[in-house]
Amino acid sequence: QTEIIRHDFDLAAIYVSDAQYNRNIYFDTSPQAVSLYLLYNHWLPRVLVYFFILVDMSLAVFEEPAVLPLPTWATMLVELLCLLVFTVRLVHYAKVIPRDKFWKDPKNICIICIVLTLIDMIIYGALTATNCYALRWSRVLRPLLLVNVTEGRQLRRAFRSIRNALPEIFYVFLLFMFSVLIFSLMALKLLGKRGLKTMDGSPYFTNYLEIVFDLYVLVTTANSPDVMMPAYNASFIFTLFFILYIFINTYIFMSAFLAVVFNNYKKYLKEEVRQLVRAKRHKMVRAFAVLQERREEGGELVVTQANWNQLVRLVQPDISNAHRELLWSVCDDKNQGFIGKLAFVQLADLLNIEVITLKSRPHPLQSICPTLYLSAPSRLLCRLVQHRGFTIMYDVIILANAVFIGLDEENPMISNSEWVFLFLYLLEILLKLYVFEPRSFFSKHSFWNWFDTIIVVSALIATIINSALKSVGGYTSRQILDIVFILRVLRLIRVVDSIGRFRTIINTLIRIGPAILTFGQLILVVYYIFAMVGMELFKEKVKFYDEDSNDPAKAYCGNPLLKGTTFAQLNYCKNNFNNVMSSFILLVELTVVNQCNGFATVTHVSARIFFHVVMVIFVSFVLEAFYVEYSVDKGDLQTSLERKIEELELAVAQWYRTVDAFLQRMFEADLDPEDLAENDDAEAQTNFANPSFSSV
């Protein structure tokens, strides 16, 4: 029987927490490397790295073409600092993992990025010093850091799934393009020779490539029905052609496209999740191998309760003794004092389960002043507040408030009513605090209580500041007023919580939040790269002139090419690539499809392709990936969770059964008094919240 030393516990604890948080780093098991690895996984360096990535990416705001210009040396200094931080992190990483693994790790794209950025900075510095034209091309690489940093696992997984799904999608796209080409040829032959004219008098459907482009845009319905009006005016028979085209290419092909994207993305994501589960099991087996001992000759290998306790304390130092005891009783259901491999492996999943203990604690006022709190009027008040009518009354108040907000606030009666509503909302919160125990009222899972209190208190503060400013100088700050307005409107959202059906939908939406966040990062990476490329290609091609500018160039956004176009007519001048803010807004607009024709006229035919690549990628990304994420959340993950929960079902049943026995034992045994205080109520209920989705 080997003795288990401190280092072994550390090692096992790392394996377990790696399994718990789905980390996949193959680290060196020497004592130094292990303590370095513990430091590597500490939240502070991780947050720091993310912070510096953010700083690095937001440098685009200050660099040429800048929103807020800073001297070049300043931005370069900050960038150097960022690169230094990344390098330190990478060196740390290199110390943690075995030398031979380091060079094979795909995350080392980071190293290439850093080196390339350094080279680019040197070249740029030299060129600008000699007043030559210089290009900061390495800015495109910045978002790659976000993907390839150690913590970007989920993002990499999403990218990998998309990449793997691409070939299948490509075939549908090819067939779709073939269909567009055939239809264009038919349009050329049918309509090209009829001498029709478009609105602006140019010949209609005579150039094959332009037909292809027009029909391609028609698929997105952006130029419908303009593109078919000349043909329709000639004869309604021709509309049949367009209707058939839209039916086949917009509906049939897009549906096929969607279905293929959907199925493939799902397939590969499923595969990724499967690998994840396998890796997790593997790590738990290794942790077991470290702590295992043989109780009798030829018997099975087990982990004793003492070792297990020490391990859990290392993995999760803030776990309460009661919680830990509960976990143990789930694992060791036969109460043997040791567990085998099978029971040990589920520990990572058990630790991921949030245990909420609902306790009916007495109200603090009751302890302070029991006679008053338990008097008849006080109890009547409690009953009133807990009554359904109270909620309904406040829903009516909220609706009345909505009407008052909609009315003109210049009217003194209306603006004074705001104080009444504020008072009513404050009264509600105070009443609730009087009735309900404050700690459970402000518990971690009472989203709406927090929401309410924060909104109402901020609204109160902002309103007071606003009226103070007004009464002092007769001056109203526009910014504070805006905040007051927003807070007032936000208060109304609370009404949603009163209707059960709405609550269900909102809760579903909140639960898919983490999945959306991953997707948001993905979008950020793509937007950033496109914004950088777009800025270099198109900056200053379209200029925005102020409202009161008298420059004649204002009518055509400073670009003679735009004279008389709808782009200029509709005053789209601010939709340009002149700085990173405008670029992002423009990319969002392009994602939302419409009016791309206006942009395309500005530059070159190649720009059309660029914009349409952006458009197609984004539209498919947003729509499909969203749909997929949603379904993954409801389907894949749910089934994998369901499986997990099913596995745990038995354990949970035992858990409930052992709670009584456990509590009894606790009263008898000499346990930590704080733990006892946390569980001194026989009504303690143990609930399972959903394991956090963010883990997968």
Added chain:
Amino acid sequence: QTEIIRHDFDLAAIYVSDAQYNRNIYFDTSPQAVSLYLLYNHWLPRVLVYFFILVDMSLAVFEEPAVLPLPTWATMLVELLCLLVFTVRLVHYAKVIPRDKFWKDPKNICIICIVLTLIDMIIYGALTATNCYALRWSRVLRPLLLVNVTEGRQLRRAFRSIRNALPEIFYVFLLFMFSVLIFSLMALKLLGKRGLKTMDGSPYFTNYLEIVFDLYVLVTTANSPDVMMPAYNASFIFTLFFILYIFINTYIFMSAFLAVVFNNYKKYLKEEVRQLVRAKRHKMVRAFAVLQERREEGGELVVTQANWNQLVRLVQPDISNAHRELLWSVCDDKNQGFIGKLAFVQLADLLNIEVITLKSRPHPLQSICPTLYLSAPSRLLCRLVQHRGFTIMYDVIILANAVFIGLDEENPMISNSEWVFLFLYLLEILLKLYVFEPRSFFSKHSFWNWFDTIIVVSALIATIINSALKSVGGYTSRQILDIVFILRVLRLIRVVDSIGRFRTIINTLIRIGPAILTFGQLILVVYYIFAMVGMELFKEKVKFYDEDSNDPAKAYCGNPLLKGTTFAQLNYCKNNFNNVMSSFILLVELTVVNQCNGFATVTHVSARIFFHVVMVIFVSFVLEAFYVEYSVDKGDLQTSLERKIEELELAVAQWYRTVDAFLQRMFEADLDPEDLAENDDAEAQTNFANPSFSSV
């Protein structure tokens, strides 16, 4: 033991074919009713009813406001005839089913429709005779006949599924509307007081209802980015508001909406399919009950082979003896000469399976002139044609043809090349006919062979007519030329068949055809109703003037309200409700989302609502229902089919095993010589095609 008489066989045959085609009519079992029922299910009356429904609906083309005007008495006479046909059909139906069932049948909405139409016609006739204003309101009811006619089962099922899914969808929609209202209120407060102006100088975001409408349209992205440009020009901070709005309402809510529609529609459709399967089983059990006999005292009830044979011959008179014998050997796998209830029930599914027998029949030329056909050069030719290079060569020719089509056909070289290509295509077909057996070349499942031959032969005929006309009078008919062009382009599609991946996608698309057809009917019903209502409300509000008209009203489509609007500027005058053709085209355009603002300015605010109801219903219908149909086709139906196929798997295995034994028996027994000829080849392979999807 009861004797089975002729009537019993008829009855059982009806039950079986009802189960086979999923008919759900509860008919009277008396001999007269049964023979009437057989007549009722005959294809001729069914086709006739559909024909007259079509005639009835297409009357809208000839009625005021007409595309092709006909006198009122003529259209009314035709409509009377249609009503007569429907009445006869209903009377027939009343004779078939028991009196007490007749009045409870929901299909009797037809009766109400007919009566209402008659009343409307009388009122209309009277009013027009006295020159009063009259409205043909009953035209809205016409498409209801299409839904409620006995054969509209699938359509009713689709409608029912949508109706059942509505309540759940409604809650998401409510929440969505709540979100739009809240955002509008915020926009009013934030932007209303800043004195911003829209492009045409009107105040921006000052009227709450207009904001709601604008933001509602923004969800469809139809007015993006126009609606946010004034705010964006003021400060880019405001774009955050719009981006957040689009993110929440377009992406999050639309995804939730889609997911809910999808899940609910699927759930109810699944339920419908489940009921269908139950009803089918029930009918087969009744058929069994009619034919059952007890072979020995206390033994199980069975159907003998003789009775079974007679039944199958009644159900499917054109079935070959060989096919019937195969079916029997699947059912009676133990070769007992009788089958029990379980084996009998699967008959309906077995009859739905298409059996394709691939036979390597010798080429007719081989029998006529064997020495020539089997000579060395002839065999070399066969090998050449069957070689992969032959296909590749023709793919290259098709691509070359595509290039030639794209070039200017005024060039005599190009127009003469058409003859060369026609000759090459004809040669290909002739060569293939020389090599492959003509009957298998033109078999039912060789879609591309049929496609090729028809296209090439029609192109040949059209080209010959065209050049004949040209050489005779130097005159080219535009219509014939159009047909020639279309045929030429269609020929190019053939290239798709050469690429395996494309073939798979196309085959999938073809297979979902029947589901799309059901959906097409559904759309037709909704379009028709909206077209009728739209025509009554909006006819002649927008007028179209010919190209060479000099009427000053042409600039504003004959409606002073449209002066200076983009609707008139973009020359959308032909998008109106002036006749049924324009209405349909306009509705299709509205389905395809864009440019609805233009239309809305024409009439009244109420029209906005109308158009948006149309839009939302259609967009959701088309997108979701399509997606659903597609997924149903790939998911639900596939699983239900897979289950079916799984059930049959065992049977099929036996089938294959019994084929040999069966063929052997056949050679020995004295069977129909034609059947023998059909199966005289030991290489006969039995393939299962997919059971037709239209059955569910």
